[in-house]
Amino acid sequence: MQNLNELKKRIKSINDISQMTNAMQLVSAAKMRRSMVLHDSVHPFFSLCSKSMAKIISSSKSINNPFFEIEQKKIGDTWKIGYFVLSGDQGLAGAYNNNVAKFTEEHIQKKILENSRKNISTDYKLYVFGKLAREKLTRSGYKVDQEFEFPINEPTFFQARNVASIVKQKFLQHDFDLVYLIYTDMESATKMVPVVVRLAPIDKKSMDELVTRLKVELEADEENREIEYLPNADEVFSFLVDTYLNAVIYGAMVDAYSSEQTARLTAMDNATKNAEEMIKKLELISNRARQAKITTELTEIVNGAEQVNNL
Numbered sequence: 001m002q003n004l005n006e007l008k009k010r011i012k013s014i015n016d017i018s019q020m021t022n023a024m025q026l027v028s029a030a031k032m033r034r035s036m037v038l039h040d041s042v043h044p045f046f047s048l049c050s051k052s053m054a055k056i057i058s059s060s061k062s063i064n065n066p067f068f069e070i071e072q073k074k075i076g077d078t079w080k081i082g083y084f085v086l087s088g089d090q091g092l093a094g095a096y097n098n099n100v101a102k103f104t105e106e107h108i109q110k111k112i113l114e115n116s117r118k119n120i121s122t123d124y125k126l127y128v129f130g131k132l133a134r135e136k137l138t139r140s141g142y143k144v145d146q147e148f149e150f151p152i153n154e155p156t157f158f159q160a161r162n163v164a165s166i167v168k169q170k171f172l173q174h175d176f177d178l179v180y181l182i183y184t185d186m187e188s189a190t191k192m193v194p195v196v197v198r199l200a201p202i203d204k205k206s207m208d209e210l211v212t213r214l215k216v217e218l219e220a221d222e223e224n225r226e227i228e229y230l231p232n233a234d235e236v237f238s239f240l241v242d243t244y245l246n247a248v249i250y251g252a253m254v255d256a257y258s259s260e261q262t263a264r265l266t267a268m269d270n271a272t273k274n275a276e277e278m279i280k281k282l283e284l285i286s287n288r289a290r291q292a293k294i295t296t297e298l299t300e301i302v303n304g305a306e307q308v309n310n311l
Helices: 004-059 098-115 130-139 157-172 202-214 233-310
Strands: 078-086 123-131 176-185 192-200
Touching: 004 192, 004 233, 078 098, 078 157, 078 233, 098 123, 098 130, 098 192, 098 233, 123 130, 157 176, 157 192, 157 233, 176 233, 192 233
Parallel strands: 078 123, 078 176
Antiparallel strands: 176 192
C-alpha cells in the first residue's frame, strides 16, 4: 500500500513545479509575441539587403572588393575560419541550445575532414553568443573565445552593428579566411532548424542560398532589367557591405531570439501538461490507497466487534 503522506508530498511538489512551469510559459508567450513582432518588422529590411546584394553580384561580371575575394589554398596551407554562434543564456528551452552546439560541432568536423582530404589544415575559433552553448562547446574541447560575451536577450541593431564591426575587422586583418554565422532559423512556430550563413567572403553561391532561405523573389520585370550603378558596381557594393553585414547579423539575432522563446514556450507547455497528468495519476493512487486504508480499518472494527460478541 502506498504511504498517503508520501503521496501528498509528491502531489504538492509536482503541483508547485506545475505552477512554476505555467508561469514561465506565460512569460515566454509574452516574449515570443514581442519577438515575432520584431521578427516581422526586421524581415523586409533583411530581405531587401540580401536582394540588393544578390542583384549586384548577378549583374556584375567582376567586383573589386576584399569581401568578394575568395583566397585559393594550396597543399600545406591552412584555412583560418571564424564562427559566430548564436545560443541562449537560459535553459528550459528543450533541445534548443544543444541543437545549436551539435550543429556547430558537425560543421567544424565536416570542414576539417574536407580540408584534410585536400591536405590542407584547418584552424578555427568560435565566438559564441549566450553561455549555454559556449560552456558545452568548451567542455567538448573546441576553441572558444572566452572573452567574447554578447547577451542574446532583446537583440538590438546596435549590438548587431558592434558584432559586424568585429567580423569586418578580423576579416580585413586576415585573422580569418572564412567567417560563418550559425543560428536557429524559425521556419514556423513548430519548425526551428539550425542553419549556417557565410558572412565573408560574399559570393554568388552563398547569396543565392540566403535569398532562397529568406524566400525572396525578384519580380518578373527585374530578372532581365539592366541596372546602372553610379559611380560603378564596386562602389555601390562597398557601400552596401556594412549595411548587409549589419542586416544579416541583426536578422539572425532576432530569428535566434524568436526561436528560443518559442522553444521555451513549447517546453514549458509540455512540462505543465506532464505535471498535470502526473498529478491525476498520483491522486488516483492516493484515492485507492485511502479507500484501502478505510476498508482495512472497517475490517478491523468488524473483526473486533465479533470477538467482543463471542466473549
